[in-house]
Amino acid sequence: MMENVHLAPETDEDDLYSGYNDYNPTYDTEELENDTAFQQAVKTSHGRRPPITAKIPSTAVARPVATGCGSKTSLASSMGRPMTGAIQDGVTRPMTAVRAAGFTKAALRGSAFDPLGQSRGPAPPLEARNEDSPEEKIRQLEKKVNELVEESCIANSCGDLKLALEKAKDAGRKERVLVRQREQVTSPENINLDLTYSVLFNLASQYSANEMYPEALNTYQVIVKNKMFSNAGRLKVNMGNIYLKQRNYSKAIKFYRMALDQIPSVHKEMRIKIMQNIGVTFIKTGQYSDAINSFEHIMSVAPNLKAGFNLILSYFAVGDREKMKKAFQKLIAVPLETDEDGKYISPNDDPHTNLVIEAIKNDHLRQMERERKAMAEKYIMTAAKLIAPVIETSFAVGYDWCVEVVKASQYVELANDLEINKAIMYLRQKDFNQAVETLKMFEKKDSSVKSAAATNLSFLYYLENEFSQASSYADLAVNSDRYNPSALTNKGNTVFANGDYEKAAEFYKEALRNDSSCTEALYNIGLTCKKLNRLDEALDCFLKLHAILRNSAQVLYQIANIYELMEDPNQAMEWLMQLISVVPTDSRALSKLGGLYDSEGDKSQAFQYYYESYRYFPSNIEVIEWLGAYYIDTQFCEKAIQYFERASLIQPTQVKWQLMVASCFRRSAQWI
Template identity: 40%
Template sequence: MYGGSGNNQQEDDLYTGYDNQENDFNAPSIEDELQAQSMGTFAKPVLPANGRLGTAMNAVTATRGGEDGARPLTSVRAAGYSSQVRGKLDPLKAVAGQVAFTSVLKKPEQTFEQQCRNDEREVHKALEESAAMSAKGDYSLALERAKEAAKLERNLSKKREEQSSGDQINMDLTFSVCLNLGQEYHNNKLYSDALNVYSSLAKNKQFSHSGTVRLKMGNTYFEQGKFPNAIKMYRMSLDQIPTTSKFMKFKILRNIGLSFIRMGQYQDAVQALDSVVESIPDPVAAFNLLICMHALGDYERIQTAFLKLLGIKGKMDFQEEEEGEDGGIEIALADDGLKKEFRRRKNELHKYILTAARLIAPKVVPGKEIEGYDWVVSHLTSHGFMELASQMDMAKALEFLSQKDFKSAVSCLKGFEKKQEELKASAATNLSFLYFLESDVKNAEKYGKMATDVDRYNALALVNSGNCSFVREDFEEARNMYAEAVNVEADCLEAMYNLGLANKSLGNIQEAYDVFKKVNSMIPESTDVMYQIGDILYIMGRHEEAVKWFEALNTAVPNDPGVLIALGSLHCTLGDEAKALHFYLESHRIYPASMNVISWIGAFYAKSEMYEKAVPYFELATNIKPLEVKWKLMVASCYRRIGAFPLALRKYKEIHKESPDNVECLRYLVHLCNELGSREEVMGYAKKLKKLEKEGGAKASQHQDSVAAHSSPPRQSPLAYNRNPEAFMGDHHQQRPSTSQGRSGGNTPSKLAPQDDDDWGNEELGDDLLPM
């Protein structure tokens, strides 16, 4: 029964009357109500407010058209009503045997305003994606998304205008989309498109941010190099930016100063930048102000500008909280965004200060470079830049080095031994380099080891240590040092180049070739690397390729005698003696004192029986090395070959006077005097010759054995004369001389008279100097 405060008897009669009429409607119990509610099908019956059930039923029957047309009262059972409990009540689950009806709600159709809001969300999404891609540096995709955002925004505006709701257009969204599109055009270097977009924004009076647009236009003109247009836009932006944006105004003023610097108008730039530096802590403006002072040569004001740059530290909060007892929290927050930004600004300021200090130190005190360094170091120290002051001390030592004042440089660098490890390692590296230049290998190794002990991953220190091992001819250890330096710093060119030299010295020709090819790919303009590649190809027997490299080297360094002689040697090896002679003559023209060039040209002319042309070269060799008898003998032999016997005899006599113990000279004197009929002189020279042969027979035999052992010298580099000029000659110089006999006037030659092959094949002259 329903509870309530009404007439209980009346309610009892009501429900009794209901049961008496065909017993088809029974009052639902509380369990039935709860069960129907749990199934979602219960509806509370509407009962008449007053009267009996019969009155109500008559009313219902009347509305239905009588008893015959009335709906059966049992129809309420389909809604879940029952007078009996059919199962256990379960509010969360359907009763067994009953069917639950669920209502299906149709999604209402979107209104026009909701569609516009959805379209705005799509525009925002495309705009944000464009900005994110631009921040990552993917400007091409950022431009595509910017164009898509602009297209969506235009469609949205057109839709609103068609529905006569143009006043609902989001002008801020339109401005953002267009501004981003112009910026992406700028990032992709499509400057004309960017300027078109910016111009349309600036001319539209509906947008209130025209100052920002003018600033963007000024940046575009600046990047194009149109500095007058950029200054014009910057000044228009400066007038349109509101006074509340003070910081932005000074940034624009800084851009004006930078534009004047690019135009070379330093005085106008000083006026613009000075007001910026006085108002806000801007390291870029302060640094460029100092650059203007340096360009103007105003060294008094340059000191003031440098002090202003140092004073920026006090205006910028770079102090990070020190770790206390709760240092774990600081460590956890060490990489938050704010601290990263602080570090970035601090590093940027230090970079500008150090660059400015290195620039002005040699000139801040005119005519006194070292005092300038001392002035800079003292002010860096007083402003708290201790690390930068130490680096300037290092620069001071390098200044001593550039002035060839090695003693002062060493003393200055030794002062770093008690400083922090990083500076100590740098100083030790420089000291090792200095001692190596002075050929003090012991101290160079000492400081090189000190540098590697402090920092094993110091590539330059490893290179210095490897150089010391290379000088000691411990090429294996040197190669290991260079290889370790390359592993530490893959682009350390010094280590890679020296690694190639070490492999070459060890005979690892292919490895050396691979290293030098790699270095050449990194610095293709290096002539040293080009020479090494050509030299290695020559050693490997790949002469045609070597010729190409040396020809390229000759183009890079024209009129280099060493390159020309290398090309001459290579062409001679290939059998092209005409080209070889051309390059040797060119080398001799540029550097006439090269003995190997002189000897080759003289021997070539003698081999070609052009003795008149050979004489000047052998005489030049005699003047360059007057103490070597072989060149004088070559001159005398040439005279004898062309039939100038008096000249040859006089030359031999001069040689005998200077070197009375020369057996070969005596033999030729005996031979010439015999041919000229000077019997008295023949007897005198023959007597001396026999005496010398008797006394020096054993020594001469040993000497002949030595010459035979060295008659076939190993192949050398085409530029070996740079290391040992006298040892250089190619394989084409090692043939035996001609065996044609000399003139004897028709008489049988004396047994003391030398044969013609002895004339050129004399062990005193050496096989490498003689023609065929």
């Protein structure tokens, strides 16, 4: 409350400035020449200081007062004051009650400045710490607990989750011992609650990291239920995350909402993240309407890319076309909060400035900006691919709508990628003409887009065996972007189809130099070396490719085939066994393995693989003929009849199959 202050009017009796002009004439040094008593004291021995018999140490003296006639005397003598105790002890006392820190008049006379008093002798030793005292033991134990918590966190960051959990448990045990010792020595109010909280929180985190979810939940419950821990309710977010990992979605939503209720509205970012978790949990439970409410609230308060993408997924799940369009527009409008590339362009030719700009271009902040932009482009492209086929009457119209929206946003460069995806969608629907027409629209675009479109056109014409058109578009792609590995690979394919294997290998190698991860170029180099009968080089290429693509059936078959050409059947059979483990129903690989065992004289193993091949593909004439001959050799002619009859059905014009059936009947009757 405000107090009432009353101001009284001024009067002559209560003058605020009364007494300011009053002064003691004793201190008036300007009229000393007219002071008879003072002049008499100066001219005679009256009032002079007596001679000093004992030598006084050089210490601070009283400040002199200047007289009108130029002589100097102490204020004490001029005022007739007796000597103070400080002067009698040999140390002159200054005028003020507080002595200056080390600055005395004696210092002006030649003594060293000594503010710490070191010239007076060494300082008294500090009191020795008693290591056996209870306070010191508690202090050391507390230090050890802090060290264990820190070591646990470091081990977790290094990936050693087991060691991190052990350190966290050890810290918990020592912290309980510390609490008991504190209770014995001091009052309960002096217990370090911050240390207890950090120990329990770290222990719960390490339990969760080691997927020991029940133990983590119990530890979090200990923290949450303790009323002495302030703001512990927000840890219910962590408990909700654990329930989400356990797929207990109802409890996860419950704990997320409890945490949301206990977090104040000023912490907007934390509340948005919790609501996003609630929305994701609703999506997992199939409650799309509730998820839509959560994500719509987020996009209206603090829009972000993840919430916008999840909102599109939710609308897609319920099939709301108009809401999908609005959500896509909201996703496009989310600010990226990254600097433009023009900021890093050097305004002059100063080499030092250029070096600084080059360093800024590749610093961690710039890398983070690139990652954020790449993530935004990924979300937008995925959302466009998802909704384009369903928001309009046809996917082409839907793609056109998405392209127009993207062109009017900050992601203009994504419009060309959407057009190329539209052409790929035409390919998936086997509409080659529309795909070609769509890709031909990019012939007048910039170099990168033109190269991508020409690469796809070259591939399409190559699939249709129109090698001249494929070669021309491959040349266009290479000329637009010489460092495009896909364009170089397609150009090599067109040359390979014309039989010029040496030149094709040059294009493949150039593509591999531009992009070492271009597995297509490496595979084609192996095929080229195989055509040129350079089996060692081909084997080396395919073995390198196998190190990259561990379970590629084509690579495994090529390695086995090269070992077969190198007349190493054991290695060939070993690689074919790996191939069968990847594709156990491949009848061609099974028949090939059966043929290798047959060439080695192992008829039983050969029969096993030939029979498996026949079971998966009963129309292979070579396999049927081998099985029929095998049964004839083992004198089971009645079993061989069914194979030759099947062969006669496959090749009815071949007379030999009927003759083989008749021969089998004759032999079986003879044996009977």
